[in-house]
Amino acid sequence: MDLTSLTIAGARKALDAKEYSALELTNEYLDTIRKKDGELHAYLEVWEKEAREDAKMADLRIARGEARTLTGIPIALKDNILVEGRIASAASKMLENYRASYDATVVRKLKDEGAVFLGRTNMDEFALGASTEHSAFGPTKNPHDTSRVPGGTSGGSTAAVAANLSLACLGSDTGGSIRQPSALCGVVGLKPTYGAVSRYGLIAAASSLDQIGTIGKRVADARAVFDVIRGHDEKDSTSLPDSFYKGIPKRNILGVPRGFLKEGVDADVLAEFEKTLDSLKEKGYSIVDVEVPSFHYALAVYYIINPAEVSTNLARFDGIRYGLSMQAEDISGVYAKTRGEGFGPEVRRRILIGTFVLSSGYADAYYRKARAVRELIRGDFARAFDSVDAIVLPTSPTPAFKFGEKSDPLAMYAADIFTVPVNLAGVPAISVPSGNVKRDGATLPVGFQIIASHGGENTIFAIGEDVEIPSA
Amino acid sequence: MTDIVVDVAALASLARLEVPKEELETLKREIPTILAFVETIQKADTSGLTEADGLRNVMRSDESAHETGAYTETLLSAAPTRKGDRIAVKQVISRKKS
Numbered sequence: 088m089d090l091t092s093l094t095i096a097g098a099r100k101a102l103d104a105k106e107y108s109a110l111e112l113t114n115e116y117l118d119t120i121r122k123k124d125g126e127l128h129a130y131l132e133v134w135e136k137e138a139r140e141d142a143k144m145a146d147l148r149i150a151r152g153e154a155r156t157l158t159g160i161p162i163a164l165k166d167n168i169l170v171e172g173r174i175a176s177a178a179s180k181m182l183e184n185y186r187a188s189y190d191a192t193v194v195r196k197l198k199d200e201g202a203v204f205l206g207r208t209n210m211d212e213f214a215l216g217a218s219t220e221h222s223a224f225g226p227t228k229n230p231h232d233t234s235r236v237p238g239g240t241s242g243g244s245t246a247a248v249a250a251n252l253s254l255a256c257l258g259s260d261t262g263g264s265i266r267q268p269s270a271l272c273g274v275v276g277l278k279p280t281y282g283a284v285s286r287y288g289l290i291a292a293a294s295s296l297d298q299i300g301t302i303g304k305r306v307a308d309a310r311a312v313f314d315v316i317r318g319h320d321e322k323d324s325t326s327l328p329d330s331f332y333k334g335i336p337k338r339n340i341l342g343v344p345r346g347f348l349k350e351g352v353d354a355d356v357l358a359e360f361e362k363t364l365d366s367l368k369e370k371g372y373s374i375v376d377v378e379v380p381s382f383h384y385a386l387a388v389y390y391i392i393n394p395a396e397v398s399t400n401l402a403r404f405d406g407i408r409y410g411l412s413m414q415a416e417d418i419s420g421v422y423a424k425t426r427g428e429g430f431g432p433e434v435r436r437r438i439l440i441g442t443f444v445l446s447s448g449y450a451d452a453y454y455r456k457a458r459a460v461r462e463l464i465r466g467d468f469a470r471a472f473d474s475v476d477a478i479v480l481p482t483s484p485t486p487a488f489k490f491g492e493k494s495d496p497l498a499m500y501a502a503d504i505f506t507v508p509v510n511l512a513g514v515p516a517i518s519v520p521s522g523n524v525k526r527d528g529a530t531l532p533v534g535f536q537i538i539a540s541h542g543g544e545n546t547i548f549a550i551g552e553d554v555e556i557p558s559a
Numbered sequence: 560m561t562d563i564v565v566d567v568a569a570l571a572s573l574a575r576l577e578v579p580k581e582e583l584e585t586l587k588r589e590i591p592t593i594l595a596f597v598e599t600i601q602k603a604d605t606s607g608l609t610e611a612d613g614l615r616n617v618m619r620s621d622e623s624a625h626e627t628g629a630y631t632e633t634l635l636s637a638a639p640t641r642k643g644d645r646i647a648v649k650q651v652i653s654r655k656k657s
Contacts, residue, residue, distance in 0.1 A: 188633045324617035387597040398574060405575070407648055412639035418649045419575065427577025435578060439586060440593060442574040443565060453597065459605035496589060497596055 088115050090251040094304065095160055095311045098254060102149055102159050109149065109159030113142035113203050116161045120205070120252045128227050129237075129247040131166050132174060133206040141203040148201050156311055158201035163253040165244050166207040167214055167290040168299070170194050177290045178222040179212045181404050181411045181429030191288020192323070193257060193299055193316040200315055205253050209243030212431045213401065214261055214292040215393075216240050217502040219268070220490060221433045229272060232529035235487040238268030238502075241302065245272040248302050255312050256302040261292045262389055263482075263506025265300045266518035270482035270534025273520045275551065276302045277309040280541050281513030282327035284313070285320030293396035294325075296389075296510040306519060306551040313544065332542050335476075337549070341367065342377030342475035350383070350504055352484040359522035359533045360481045363554060370553050377471040377478060381463035382508050388464065389507040390500055391444050391457035397434075398441025404429060436496060461511050468512045472540040477550055480505045482518040482534030486526060509538055517547045519554045565590050 088107060102109055117135055124130050138161070145159035164170065167177045169187035171194075176182040190198065197204070211221035219227045219242030227242045229235040230250040237246040241258030245268035248256055258265040260278035269276025277300045284299045291297060301312040320326045343364070348357070364374055406412035406425030413424035430438070444453035471478055484504055493499040509516045521535035535554050539546040567586045571578045578586070631644055640647040 188637060384600050384603050387599045391597050409637035418651050421649050422575040423577045426575060438574050438576055439570045442570050456600055459608050460600045460603045462608050
């Protein structure tokens with residue numbers, strides 16, 4: 088069994104043709120995890136026994152001829168997605184021993200399909216970061232060079248797919264947390280339209296920005312999982328009605344925000360981006376410049392809105408109802424001690440910044456102004472999509488960086504420069520591997536980001552398939 | 560606005576968050592730097608801008624979504640301390656003299 092070239096469609100065919108069983112496929116992944124994950128640390132927990140049970144159930148279903156797209160397909164989940172009865176820690180001491188009380192909607196859908204859950208993957212604590220270094224349980228390493236980060240916050244998921252420790256993964260993307268680590272690990276990462284996938288059962292970071300998405304080796308893999316988990320959910324009031332998805336006419340015009348690209352991108356990363364543009368031109372795409380002046384403010388807007396929403400959402404972790412609880416004399420002592428002990432330094436930093444920008448006297452200048460500028464960004468996207476089918480950008484300004492390289496928080500925040508405008512507008516985007524660059528003798532992957540208007544997933548899948556190297 | 564002095568200890572108390580002393584010192588330097596960066600948005604012209612037309616409130620009807628008690632045991636089993644069917648908490652009003 089060659090896991091390196093295995094796709095979901097390929098596994099489906101082999102499982103249905105009884106070339107191997109779902110149990111054999113699962114065991115192959117569990118063996119690979121045992122061999123390689125000691126070094127990479129993509130997983131926080133491997134559900135060996137449960138995965139084998141899932142696989143046996145899948146085999147029965149396949150034998151009955153009732154297999155669906157993902158029946159028997161091994162998938163791993165980011166550690167902020169709830170599976171009833173299992174630990175979901177958001178890579179935080181706060182939830183280290185928390186067992187979920189219910190299934191996330193995406194988990195219920197995957198269970199209905201008969202997918203196999205391999206385990207939960209590492210992440211930056213509460214999905215705050217860009218390197219997976221902020222996990223309370225130690226960082227994940229990049230499979231392409233273990234002295235470098237996998238990106239984040241879904242770095243465990245993207246490293247797992249890149250190193251064949253899972254066929255596909257679920258992640259979540261608040262400001263680039265699926266796309267950036269996908270680029271740094273050389274896999275495909277999809278951030279769907281805000282509201283396309285239910286957030287019910289996703290541990291919230293910043294609710295107006297969070298979206299669950301998919302990670303795979305190929306565009307078709309990311310799409311196959313998305314097609315299963317998407318859809319309206321009455322349990323998520325921000326979930327879109329299914330009628331929202333209508334055919335969007337395609338004209339094959341791609342817009343490049345040249346002005347925004349000047350914000351700073353490594354020369355060789357930019358060269359790979361230009362090469363991909365050239366190859367798309369050869370395939371019949373027209374490439375035009377688009378003006379998106381407000382994108383210049385996107386990172387600043389994001390680092391007001393994100394901490395504001397994070398400080399609000401994380402107020403629920405107080406040691407009273409679930410999760411870590413520290414002893415103290417009175418209830419306010421329980422709150423402060425539990426939160427001080429349970430949250431790591433980056434989480435504390437965001438809570439404090441969020442508390443500041445929402446505080447009386449400053450909320451107008453920071454939070455409300457940021458919301459207004461967010462509308463400018465939405466407007467720039469809308470205007471651009473009047474004339475182009477998609478906007479394209481490098482996913483990340485740099486390839487994978489070294490551990491500890493971005494110890495200054497602002498330097499870490501800047502890693503999100505090309506991905507945050509997408510979350511602020513709620514539009515869908517995908518990162519597809521496109522070329523490599525060299526750093527200190529290591530060959531590191533680079534990602535090409537394709538952004539469409541709301542509901543334009545089919546557009547980015549089609550363009551994404553034109554970007555990726557045809558499979559052998 | 561860039562000259563703003565941020566009382567990190569007061570913020571931490573507002574956020575009900577214990578912060579180690581040495582980290583307070585680091586945050587006193589870092590937070591103003593981060594605020595100075597995000598303040599660039601003041602330069603953006605947002606005059607005449609209103610909230611996106613596409614946004615709307617979604618409410619569910621004001622009635623019980625399920626039978627009372629259906630999830631009591633599930634939820635209470637996650638609580639650090641309980642008394643019967645209730646979550647037990649430490650005293651709210653302290654007896655300490657201020």
